[in-house]
Amino acid sequence: MTTISVELSTPADDAAIRNLVRREPVPGRITIGYEREPEFSIGCSVTGDDVRILVARAGPGGPVVGVACRSTRKLFVNGCERRLGYLGQLRLDQAFRGRWIVSRGFEALRRLHDSDPLPAYVASIIEGNREAAGVLVDKPRRRFPGFRRTADFCTFAIEVRRGKPAQPCGARISAASADQLPEIAKFLRTHGASRQFFPVWTEESLQKLTGFGLRIEDLRLARRSGRIVGVIGLWDQSAYKQTVVRAYSGWLKAAAPFYNGCAPWLGRPVLPRPGEKLRGAYAAFICIADDDPAVFAALLRDLHDAAAGRGFDYLLAGLDARDPLAPVAGAYPHVLYPSRLYLVEWPDGGRLYEQLDERPAYLDIATL
Numbered sequence: 001m002t003t004i005s006v007e008l009s010t011p012a013d014d015a016a017i018r019n020l021v022r023r024e025p026v027p028g029r030i031t032i033g034y035e036r037e038p039e040f041s042i043g044c045s046v047t048g049d050d051v052r053i054l055v056a057r058a059g060p061g062g063p064v065v066g067v068a069c070r071s072t073r074k075l076f077v078n079g080c081e082r083r084l085g086y087l088g089q090l091r092l093d094q095a096f097r098g099r100w101i102v103s104r105g106f107e108a109l110r111r112l113h114d115s116d117p118l119p120a121y122v123a124s125i126i127e128g129n130r131e132a133a134g135v136l137v138d139k140p141r142r143r144f145p146g147f148r149r150t151a152d153f154c155t156f157a158i159e160v161r162r163g164k165p166a167q168p169c170g171a172r173i174s175a176a177s178a179d180q181l182p183e184i185a186k187f188l189r190t191h192g193a194s195r196q197f198f199p200v201w202t203e204e205s206l207q208k209l210t211g212f213g214l215r216i217e218d219l220r221l222a223r224r225s226g227r228i229v230g231v232i233g234l235w236d237q238s239a240y241k242q243t244v245v246r247a248y249s250g251w252l253k254a255a256a257p258f259y260n261g262c263a264p265w266l267g268r269p270v271l272p273r274p275g276e277k278l279r280g281a282y283a284a285f286i287c288i289a290d291d292d293p294a295v296f297a298a299l300l301r302d303l304h305d306a307a308a309g310r311g312f313d314y315l316l317a318g319l320d321a322r323d324p325l326a327p328v329a330g331a332y333p334h335v336l337y338p339s340r341l342y343l344v345e346w347p348d349g350g351r352l353y354e355q356l357d358e359r360p361a362y363l364d365i366a367t368l
Contacts, residue, residue, distance in 0.1 A: 002058045004101050006108040009053040014040050016064040024091045025246040028128035033244035042240040046212050046367050048073035048086050054108050065093035074200035078357050079193045081200050085121035102135055106144055120352045121344040122197055147342040148353040151361040152321040155337040156329045157314045160307045169298035176219035181206055187228045191287050195362035213237050220302050222295045230295040234303050235282040235366045243278040280314035281307055282366035291324045318365035
């Protein structure tokens with residue numbers, strides 16, 4: 001049996017990691033390849049702080065056959081700031097899949113946890129990824145951390161068409177500027193606390209993201225009587241994160257060719273063919289005072305038109321299925337990409353899951 005070792009990656013591993021994620025897409029209703037060109041670690045940098053990338057090797061100094069990412073974030077939990085972890089980017093070479101390699105990975109993650117203990121970690125699993133759900137959730141080993149389901153999460157791949165009429169909401173919509181970042185950060189902290197796991201944004205952390213493709217002028221603000229009542233942002237990450245459709249399943253597989261044949265006549269974007277990249281941008285930083293659906297509708301319409309002007313085919317927005325704002329996004333023609341959010345705790349942890357109240361979750365999909 002090949003000996004598997006798990007250790008922190010080095011820059012020399014980058015090409016092998018990118019090759020692994022390229023050839024191992026994530027299964028689901030739509031099988032998606034989350035590629036990370038030209039450098040895997042750039043995409044991990046937006047997931048949080050203190051990013052650690054683990055690789056599994058087949059034998060001492062052998063090829064990379066698995067990867068996972070651990071980072072830390074300040075998030076709101078029950079309205080209070082808490083430092084939690086994020087687990088993501090899990091990929092395994094198909095020839096080496098099984099609980100034993102996952103066990104080695106969790107042993108390494110446990111060592112990282114013991115050196116920097118956290119109350120819990122946030123993770124997501126795409127609906128339809130039965131293998132991951134089976135190993136991590138349904139039949140985990142005794143020493144695995146517990147994956148506790150906290151939300152059914154909806155990623156709306158909203159079809160971007162030509163510009164649409166503005167949505168009236170009694171607020172003025174405008175692009176942000178750098179001098180407004182302190183006010184924006186304060187608004188996000190004040191109103192983001194109404195969601196579980198909303199990031200604790202600061203002026204400095206927002207400014208840092210300009211090095212990862214975020215343009216301050218692509219943040220949109222809604223104001224009433226001069227005060228911010230809503231924020232949303234268009235974030236193009238295609239320079240370092242690429243989404244490639246590998247396959248469709250179920251009714252989408254049968255309907256895609258027919259739909260693509262009709263799309264040009266209907267003025268709608270075609271679905272990417274297997275092997276093609278999804279030309280999309282993220283609707284990030286979704287935060288609306290008092291969950292006002294009219295304000296969200298106006299901001300989303302403005303962002304939709306900005307995406308159309310930039311030549312994107314899809315605008316990707318992620319919301320908890322329970323979120324009162326979700327029907328606004330769902331009203332657009334879209335492809336739904338469902339997943340589940342989990343709070344991950346080690347057996348000897350503080351049982352944070354049991355303390356969660358009923359507020360909906362928010363995980364900014366642009367930071368996954």
